[in-house]
Amino acid sequence: MSEALLDVRDLRAGYRRSVVLQGVDLAVREGEVVALLGRNGVGKTTLVHSIMGLVRPSSGSIRFDGQELSGRTPDQIARRGLALVPQGRRIFSRLSVEENLKLAHRSRNGGHDLDSVYELLPRLHERRRHRGRQLSGGEQQMLAIGRALLANARLVLFDEPSEGLAPKAVDQIASVIAGLREQKLSALLVEQNLHVALKLADAVNVMTKGEIVYRATVDEFRSDPKAARAFLGVGQV
Amino acid sequence: MTFAAVGAALPGLLNEHLVSILNGLAVGMLLFTMAVGLSLIFGLMDVLNLAHGAIFLLGGYVAFQVIVGEGQSWLAGLAVAVGFGAVAGLALGGILRPIRHRGHLDQALLTLGLAFVLSDLATIFWGSDFQTIPSPVFLQRSVEVLGQFYPAYRLAVMGVGFALAVVVYLVVERTQVGAVLRAAVEDRAMVSALGINVGRVMLAVLALGTALASFGGVIGAPILSLSPGVDAEVLILALIVIVIGGLGSIPGALVGAIVIGQVQSLGTALVPQVAPFALFGAMVIVLAVRPEGIFGSR
Numbered sequence: 001m002s003e004a005l006l007d008v009r010d011l012r013a014g015y016r017r018s019v020v021l022q023g024v025d026l027a028v029r030e031g032e033v034v035a036l037l038g039r040n041g042v043g044k045t046t047l048v049h050s051i052m053g054l055v056r057p058s059s060g061s062i063r064f065d066g067q068e069l070s071g072r073t074p075d076q077i078a079r080r081g082l083a084l085v086p087q088g089r090r091i092f093s094r095l096s097v098e099e100n101l102k103l104a105h106r107s108r109n110g111g112h113d114l115d116s117v118y119e120l121l122p123r124l125h126e127r128r129r130h131r132g133r134q135l136s137g138g139e140q141q142m143l144a145i146g147r148a149l150l151a152n153a154r155l156v157l158f159d160e161p162s163e164g165l166a167p168k169a170v171d172q173i174a175s176v177i178a179g180l181r182e183q184k185l186s187a188l189l190v191e192q193n194l195h196v197a198l199k200l201a202d203a204v205n206v207m208t209k210g211e212i213v214y215r216a217t218v219d220e221f222r223s224d225p226k227a228a229r230a231f232l233g234v235g236q237v
Numbered sequence: 238m239t240f241a242a243v244g245a246a247l248p249g250l251l252n253e254h255l256v257s258i259l260n261g262l263a264v265g266m267l268l269f270t271m272a273v274g275l276s277l278i279f280g281l282m283d284v285l286n287l288a289h290g291a292i293f294l295l296g297g298y299v300a301f302q303v304i305v306g307e308g309q310s311w312l313a314g315l316a317v318a319v320g321f322g323a324v325a326g327l328a329l330g331g332i333l334r335p336i337r338h339r340g341h342l343d344q345a346l347l348t349l350g351l352a353f354v355l356s357d358l359a360t361i362f363w364g365s366d367f368q369t370i371p372s373p374v375f376l377q378r379s380v381e382v383l384g385q386f387y388p389a390y391r392l393a394v395m396g397v398g399f400a401l402a403v404v405v406y407l408v409v410e411r412t413q414v415g416a417v418l419r420a421a422v423e424d425r426a427m428v429s430a431l432g433i434n435v436g437r438v439m440l441a442v443l444a445l446g447t448a449l450a451s452f453g454g455v456i457g458a459p460i461l462s463l464s465p466g467v468d469a470e471v472l473i474l475a476l477i478v479i480v481i482g483g484l485g486s487i488p489g490a491l492v493g494a495i496v497i498g499q500v501q502s503l504g505t506a507l508v509p510q511v512a513p514f515a516l517f518g519a520m521v522i523v524l525a526v527r528p529e530g531i532f533g534s535r
């Protein structure tokens with residue numbers, strides 16, 4: 001088996017008063033989109049933040065392209081080729097759309113630049129002089145994705161990109177990510193919207209209380225709806 | 238009073254108190270050099286640098302040593318002092334680093350302790366007498382302003398202070414470096430997740446802020462004179478300036494500095510009895526109407 005692009009092993013992490021991740025194993029291979037499902041508060045964001053260096057793991061390993069990330073700072077990790085589309089979008093509200101994008105730009109031969117991102121997300125071009133806070137939720141999410149693209153990362157961590165968006169905006173965001181997937185995007189996709197997750201991902205991981213308790217390919221998952229109900233408490237898929 | 242009456246009274250006020258108004262502007266610009274750094278540092282790092290006044294005073298002393306002590310040029314004194322201020326900021330960054338996860342109080346206490354140490358050092362080296370740097374020769378004259386003579390040096394201080402405000406504003410609002418700064422004020426963690434070393438940005442802002450304070454100490458020395466106590470005085474005034482103007486806002490620091498300069502100078506000339514309270518009166522009024530300061534957000 002070829003080594004995964006991202007390989008998380010026995011990861012433990014948490015905050016001052018609470019241990020959240022209690023031994024997480026998870027892998028994302030090159031060109032693969034892996035969904036991470038789980039109810040509120042099980043530790044999905046903590047995992048994503050640990051990978052990005054925003055939370056310091058207490059033990060375990062996070063290997064990216066064969067190199068250990070655990071213990072490095074977020075900026076070092078970003079420069080190694082990871083990008084984050086964070087929960088809540090975290091657009092810089094006082095910066096213009098274009099300033100938000102330029103801040104994220106790390107040029108790479110054949111990679112994205114401002115023009116190519118505007119072409120892919122024309123709405124951002126129309127809005128380029130607006131401040132972050134003047135955008136709708138869907139536009140902010142586009143901007144968060146645009147930022148991640150301009151980082152020219154090898155792996156993108158999406159943390160609930162459809163959260164809090166109107167159904168129409170959810171569809172738009174999903175089709176943007178679907179388009180990226182066509183171009184061999186490697187990503188970890190945290191989602192609570194099962195429909196979106198299954199549409200975009202190759203494999204599914206389900207997390208409960210700080211552990212991955214179920215993993216399967218999307219096809220296996222679809223043919224086993226009991227799994228979905230058992231782990232997520234959701235209805236028919 | 239009608240508008241016409243106010244209009245008629247204004248020229249009288251201007252004539253009678255022109256010197257006070259101009260002095261207030263000069264003092265305001267000195268306060269701006271202090272306040273802008275304090276405000277930027279607080280906005281970015283959440284650290285209230287109570288050593289800022291000591292760096293202002295030490296900057297003045299360093300230039301005094303170079304210009305008066307060693308007989309070097311004014312420009313050399315200014316350059317050495319600004320360099321000293323920047324190094325002091327970098328050192329402060331190093332000292333603050335181990336306690337960066339502690340609360341505001343711990344950090345403020347550390348900078349306060351540092352202020353005492355620096356202030357004592359200044360007294361050991363330069364004594365407690367008033368020391369002054371003579372203004373540069375080409376500015377040692379008076380210029381006629383609206384029919385009255387006024388020292389050219391003070392006008393130059395106003396000009397330099399205002400130019401500084403414009404430059405700092407443009408850099409922060411219009412450049413890529415400024416965008417990094419504004420973004421980091423809002424969400425440091427997210428900026429670092431974009432691959433930017435925020436620690437380095439903070440060091441740069443600290444160094445810039447303290448270099449400006451030191452610069453202020455140098456250009457202020459011919460006006461204020463240097464002596465122990467000046468550090469605390471300018472620090473308190475600058476703190477009032479940023480509270481009035483709005484923490485983290487550059488236009489706020491400028492307007493706040495002008496207001497406090499006038500309260501200090503024109504206020505004393507007009508109503509000497511209440512001048513000691515006018516400062517705090519101004520602060521109370523502004524905060525009652527706009528608790529976030531004139532240009533503050535949220």
Ligand SMILES: Nc1ncnc2c1ncn2[C@@H]1O[C@H](COP(=O)(O)OP(=O)(O)OP(=O)(O)O)[C@@H](O)[C@H]1O
Pocket residue numbers: 015016018020038039040041042043044045046047087
């Ligand atoms: N900064 C923090 N400090 C302390 N505890 C935190 C912090 N962030 C999250 N937690 C706690 O850690 C646990 C896991 O939170 P986390 O945000 O990782 O969950 P999540 O799966 O992403 O949830 P959601 O679906 O609501 O985003 C929760 O109990 C939460 O209260």
Ligand SMILES: [Mg+2]
Pocket residue numbers: 044045046087159
């Ligand atoms: Mg979350």
